[in-house]
Amino acid sequence: MTIQTHHGEALAPLPDVLHTELFIAGKWRGGTAAHRIRVHDPATGEAITEIAGAETSDCLDAVEAAAAAGASWAGKAPRARAEVLRRAWEIMRAERAQLAALISAENGKATSDALAEIDYAAEFFRWYAEEAVRITGDFRLAPGGDKRIVVSPEPVGVCVLITPWNFPAAMATRKIGPALAAGCTVVLKPATETPLTAAAIVDVLDRAGVPAGVVNFVTPHRTGESVSAMLHHPAVRKLSFTGSTEVGRLLLRQTADAVVSTSMELGGNAPLVVLEGADLALAVQGVVLAKLRNGGAACTAANRLYVHRSVAEEFCRRLADEMAKLTTGPGRIESSSLGALVSEVERDKVAALVDGAVAEGARVVTGGTTPDGPGAFYPPTVLADVRPDSSIIRHEIFGPVAPIVVFDTEDEAVECSNDTEMGIAAYVFGDLAAAMRVAHRLQTGMVAINRGVLSDPAAPFGGVKQSGLGREGSFEGISEYLETKYIAVDM
Structure with a gap:
């Protein structure tokens, strides 16, 4: 980084x-x-x-x-x-x-x-x-x-x-x-x-x-x-x-x-689902937007990524390549693509979640290390081999970290996505018919299909459950x- x-x-x-x-x-x-x-x-x-x-x-x-x-x-x-x-x-x-x-x-x-x-x-x-x-x-x-x-x-x-x-x-x-x-x-x-x-x-x-x-x-x-x-x-x-x-x-x-x-x-724990047959270039572009907008500090941020096994390896590689290209630096420098977190306390919370995931078996593909020097910076991070029950999946990360969980069936993806008290936003990438089918089953107030940004002043913004x-x-x-x-x- x-x-x-x-x-x-x-x-x-x-x-x-x-x-x-x-x-x-x-x-x-x-x-x-x-x-x-x-x-x-x-x-x-x-x-x-x-x-x-x-x-x-x-x-x-x-x-x-x-x-x-x-x-x-x-x-x-x-x-x-x-x-x-x-x-x-x-x-x-x-x-x-x-x-x-x-x-x-x-x-x-x-x-x-x-x-x-x-x-x-x-x-x-x-x-x-x-x-x-x-x-x-x-x-x-x-x-x-x-x-x-x-x-x-x-x-x-x-x-x-x-x-x-x-x-x-x-x-x-x-x-x-x-x-x-x-x-x-x-x-x-x-x-x-x-x-x-x-x-x-x-x-x-x-x-x-x-x-x-x-x-x-x-x-x-x-x-x-x-x-x-x-x-x-x-x-x-x-x-x-x-x-x-x-x-x-x-x-x-x-x-x-x-x-x-x-x-x-209130809080979010937004799932992002990449279905079998999804356009991976579009999905990676969408994840970068959904994950890194505002440095990941958004209730609508893609908090946990569920990727179909058939595309998981290729998706993970492409996403890590894109995240590694980003330049981190003071937000007021125009060339910085990712700024600092709001405080070192928030930065340390993110780092602790990543360390906990690694201790539970996750693999760091890119990022994952707090940089030296002043400032509340944390690198864009991709984690592979994340368990569905990992602690990082249960917490709102509020930082530039993308944990990837592999799934085999659509039912499994929906069940994992809905397994949370939160329900503000979700993202689905895939064939339109399949994505719409999944979107209607997700327990969230908002769903974006094949796009990484859903907020619009003309659209109703809000969540269900404890969101x-x-x-x-x-x-x-x-x-x-x-x-x-x-x-x-x-x-």
Whole structure:
């Protein structure tokens, strides 16, 4: 594996202004205490800056600001809300290079991945600018003829939005877009590893004309305490959370206290199935995308590969050859095809999973060794001879590691794929008829056939089993932020 350094190659420049404070009621402000949270560049381990650590009182101020702005924002014409989102999309498109550099700096991902994320993230603002004017109700005569039934969708109210570090822009816009389109106000709490990108998105919305209090931004330094306080505030009626299943379970218990509406996108363990007779060139290309997008740190990442015995040896060789060609280095260097993981802690988790698989009999075809030097880097890795019950198959890797399990029958592939508590995404490569047959048997919310990327703002994103509740994106996404009111009218 080749590790790029920044010597002789310029790092992509960061935005001129880095917002490091809280954003409450339309103003940037510091926390009530001197507590600061340091943000690091995982490619070097060096500090980028420090952000304000919000106290619980700051977070409750943000909720109060959102509540105070709620009626006015909900009362705006749908077209007015749409135009704000449309302007936010235009700003993000114009500033995509700077925003992508910011993602690479604090998250570690390669520039190509960061640019793709900005494009994807911005599209949620455009999509929901269009959906804001298409919220529909109903008006009909009751079967008994005694009244008219009026069905009116209304914004659910103040929403707490909690986003992860792996897609710091896209996870924010995928929640903020439909919430604002529906007429809700929000409090955004990003991951402490990647708050600068989230703050930049809030700044984009501010410049796009979002009224004071409609979007608020907090970075609590006592996360559990502050989030719990917000969820127990009577004004909060919605939680949208993206993160681990373990944390999701804890939050579900807290939302039960006040019966808060909840949407969750949780952990994944996505299978990728290569059927007998599959186009191996297409399958390898798809695996590289499905496995290495965002360095493997995605809930939709192909976590475990099931390959038919008839093509397993050739597939493994081709995949290892492609993975070995990739250049690892700081994400802000444009030539890096794979950046750093978000932290050395995350890198060490990945390394431990690989070491455990090898101890259980897996064979390293390429990669598999933590490089020397600074930075949270791990090489693209292919593991062959992996047992179906290996520990690495049971865990979400969240890194650039492809463990390959060989199967003999279609039933065996489906059984192994479904043998998990998770069910967010899956990938199938093969003849279309066979791939469709397998896709319908897989217990996942999303399936990609003969392609390595499935996310699209126009498609419903979400999982089954313990991978989540509800859907984001598409027409369904806005319904997560609406309540249905029925009015009986005597004409």
